[in-house]
Amino acid sequence: MKRIIEVCVIAILMSAPVFAQGGPGVKEIPYDSVPNFLKLPPNMYMGEGIGVARDSKGHVYTYTRSGATRLYEFDEKGNFIREISPGNYGFEMAHGVRVDAQDNIWIVDEGTNMVVKFNQEGRPVLMVGRRPDPFDGLPTAATFYQNPNPPMPYRFDRPTDVAFDAAGNFFVADGYGNSRVAKYDKDGRFLKTTGSRGNAPGQLNTPHSIQTDAKGNVYVADRGNNRIQVYDNDLNLVKSITGIGAPWAVCITPGPHQYLYSSNSSPESNNSTQMATSGEIYKMELDGTILGKFGKGGKLLSEFSTTHAMDCRIENELLISEITSWRVQKIILKPVASAATK
Amino acid sequence: MKHPVFVVTAVVAFLAVSGTLFLAQTTIPSIPYDSVDFLKPPANMPIGEVAGVATNSTGHLFVYMRTGPFNITVGTSRTFPHGSSRLLEFDQNGKFVREIGRDIYAFAYAQSVRIDPQNNIWVVDQYSNMAVKFDPEGRVLLTFGRRPETSRVPNVTLAAPAAAAPTGAPALPGGQAGAPARGGGGAPPAAAGGPPRGGGGGAAAGTPGDSFNRPTDIAWDAAGNIFVADGFGNSRILKMDKNGKFVKTIGGRGNGPGQFNMLASIAVDAKGNLYVADKGNNRIQVLDNDGNPKAQYQNIGSPSAICISPGGHQYLYSSNSNDPDDLERGEIYKMELDGTILGKFGRAGHLVKEFGSVNSIDCRTENVLYVGELINWRVQKVTLRTK
Secondary structure: OHHHHHHHHHHHHHHHHHHHOOOOOOOEOOEEEEOOOOEOOOOOOOOEEEEEEEOOOOOEEEEEEOOOEEEEEEOOOOEEEEEOOOOOOOOOOEEEEEEOOOOOEEEEEOOOOEEEEEOOOOOEEEEEOOOOOHHHOOOOHHHOOOOOOOOOOOOOOOEEEEEEOOOOOEEEEEOOOOOEEEEEOOOOOEEEEEOOEOOOOOOEOOEEEEEEOOOOOEEEEEHHHOEEEEEOOOOOEEEEEOOOOOEEEEEEOOOOOOEEEEEEOOOOOOOHHHHHOOOOEEEEEOOOOEEEEEOOEOOOOOOEOOEEEEEOOOOOEEEEEEOOOOEEEEEEEOOOOOHHHO | OHHHHHHHHHHHHHHHHHHHHHHHHHHOOEOOEEEEEOOEOOOOOOOOEEEEEEEOOOOOEEEEEEOOOOEEEEOOOOEEEEOOEEEEEEOOOOEEEEEEOOOOOOOOOEEEEEEOOOOOEEEEEOOOOEEEEEOOOOOEEEEEOOOOOOOOOOOOOOOOOHHHOOOOOOEOHHHOEOOOOOOOOOOOHHHHHOOOOOOOOOOOOOOOOOOOOOOOEEEEOOOOOEEEEEOOOOOEEEEEOOOOOEEEEEOOEOOOOOOEOOEEEEEEOOOOOEEEEEHHHOEEEEEOOOOOEEEEEOOOOOOOEEEEOOOOOOEEEEEOOOOOOOOOOOOEEEEEOOOOEEEEEOOEOOOOOOEOOEEEEEEEEOOEEEEEEOOOOEEEEEEEOOO
């Protein structure tokens, strides 16, 4: 009898987050996708849609894995403006792009292990991390996933994303190799680090995306652990948000009432089984309460083929960057009128 | 009663042992200075780690930088490295003038550029194991060393700490060593006790000629004799006459007088004495023109870039550069040639007036320095304030 109870308790515990959050009963948010949002000149192409971000003017930056990793700027209508710093020493394998409050453009590159801040003129003005020199050689297959580098203050191991607080401090999600978050002041000086590989509270398994709210709390997409971990500004763990699948990309809207978006992206977009059971994006309150979800895996317009990044500077007008469809979709959410307004 | 006596004795003993260090560090004045981010490259010109910086007699600035990815292409049975380092010329206002030697065979992983009294431009490349002399128009006049025909991709275990690099690691074709090798201005002082990364006794050690293993810098005496710091792989100086004819090799790996552990930089004074940034041994060594050791200067950290100003009264600058993995140290010392420290300025950091892994200094004008930084991808024009 006792054993049966134990089994039941375990079963309930294991399944509880699913029922509590992303399972049946979560409201579907109706939405449209704008066809051909980004318009490139002839013979310029998007590659894998890795990073996308808007600045204060609504200009769109994409960091894409093409033949070479490239950083493009478009205007708010999706018209191509320019390529920024082609051939930059920090570009190799795109992973993230974000724009800070001063409209500086930050890229995170998991190939060079660098975070590079560009000013609006497109000049690199702050570099953190360093491209390995050729004398370092290549890791062997055996060491590839073994966290070869200890998490040193200024050395990343396949970093994934960067976020900023109101004071200009920035937080680097680092990443595939190190599974930690590192905090720096506005001048690029290391302040502290938290996390190591694991699934205990405060541990991380591939922190894949990172955002802050207006109070400076830090939201880390702990992708491998199927949760968003929330830290205060000093990187003390506050809480964990679960029941939303594997968060690949997170985004927090600006404004007085902030919302949190998180994408349960399909791990392999060429696996039809996975595509059928994932790909949805959740809209939440900052406390993790799910308000609704939208989307599913797929190649068509308004479907998502492994969402890798989201911009949500405009609450109900998201930019969604997908790995395998080589595109950025502009998604218009159509909030359903609540019962009170009917 | 006994206790205070013991303390006093201990303090006296401490001062006796380390007095020079103790006194020197507490009395070094800070030199006030200003700085500007100097280069004004055209939009979208790739800028990368500034490895070398040097002015010519007209005030133009030559910058040798690591600008692009280091690629390996696969051949039938071998792999071929392709670097992307570039030599750029800027005018006295920092405006871009021209590029020299685009995609030249020697440009792989930038290390140093120096300008001789005739305004010839000399470049040292750490990966191609070459030094190249260009005339002022940019034509190749002399080459030293040879780029490896092929390069086996070093297949190392990155988990091995730097200091634990296996000794006697097999030398790879072209003198690239199989030991975990980092550097390019980045070795922490802690590496001083162990064998330097990248060497392990490269094939070129002791070879009577211009066969280099990660060379780092070049200098000349008044007669035109050439001195190559060779370098991070080998730990020796190669002396050649002005025509590039072999004269002798100087030094070898070790920490005794006349031995080196990672030669990062070299300069020659008006009398022909050699000043060597013996980075891994945390000292500058002074040798006479034939390579006989004369003096050692310590208490200046781990010298990564040195420069001697011209003129009747020459000064010696030395940077205690931070490792790219930290923002510690970073100050630059101004010294008399006899090693007397006159002052210091700066610290490691990303801001203007801070320094990020300084790899080269130009000091053609005594109190106006051009400082090239690896991790900040930048040249700062530093002006020391004089009373």
